[in-house]
Amino acid sequence: MATRGVNHVTILGRLGDDPELRKTNNDVSVCNLSVATSETWKDKNDKDQEETEWHRLVFFRKLADIACQYCKKGDQIFVEGKLKTRSWEDRETGKKQYSTEIIVNNLQLLGNSKSSTDESSVRVPL
Numbered sequence: 001m002a003t004r005g006v007n008h009v010t011i012l013g014r015l016g017d018d019p020e021l022r023k024t025n026n027d028v029s030v031c032n033l034s035v036a037t038s039e040t041w042k043d044k045n046d047k048d049q050e051e052t053e054w055h056r057l058v059f060f061r062k063l064a065d066i067a068c069q070y071c072k073k074g075d076q077i078f079v080e081g082k083l084k085t086r087s088w089e090d091r092e093t094g095k096k097q098y099s100t101e102i103i104v105n106n107l108q109l110l111g112n113s114k115s116s117t118d119e120s121s122v123r124v125p126l
Contacts, residue, residue: 007082009102011055012110013037015075021068031064033057033071035079056101057081063107070109080106 013035020032038052057079059067071077081104090097 008080009083010078010080011035011037011057011102012078013055013076015071015073015077016054018073019068019071021064029059029061029064029068031059031068033059033067035077056099057104058084058101059104059107063104067104067107076110078108078110079104 016034016036022030022032024030033056035055035057036052037055038050040048040050043049079102081102083100084103085098085100087096087098089095
């Protein structure tokens with residue numbers, strides 16, 4: 001029996017920038033966002049420590065339009081999706097570059113630090 005892998009990512013974090021919307025040559029909407037997740041702990045001297053990790057998010061089609069319309073810097077969002085690594089050759093150095101992104105298929109808007117606790121959810125099949 002063949003075994004398949006699981007590629008599933010769940011992120012809850014805050015947006016670092018306003019979204020960027022663009023269209024592909026085939027008129028498909030693509031929205032890019034960056035989201036920060038933070039972890040806090042106490043070190044051996046009982047001092048608070050924090051580590052922030054940044055994640056690249058990519059939304060396609062209708063979900064891209066929705067994300068770009070309703071998301072803004074500082075908003076808290078919950079997303080589900082899958083990891084995708086892409087590569088390209090750097091024009092200046094000629095070296096191969098890599099970027100790992102989360103291709104989002106589920107978005108929940110949790111609001112921003114100043115807004116109410118209204119939540120809305122959008123799930124779009126890939």
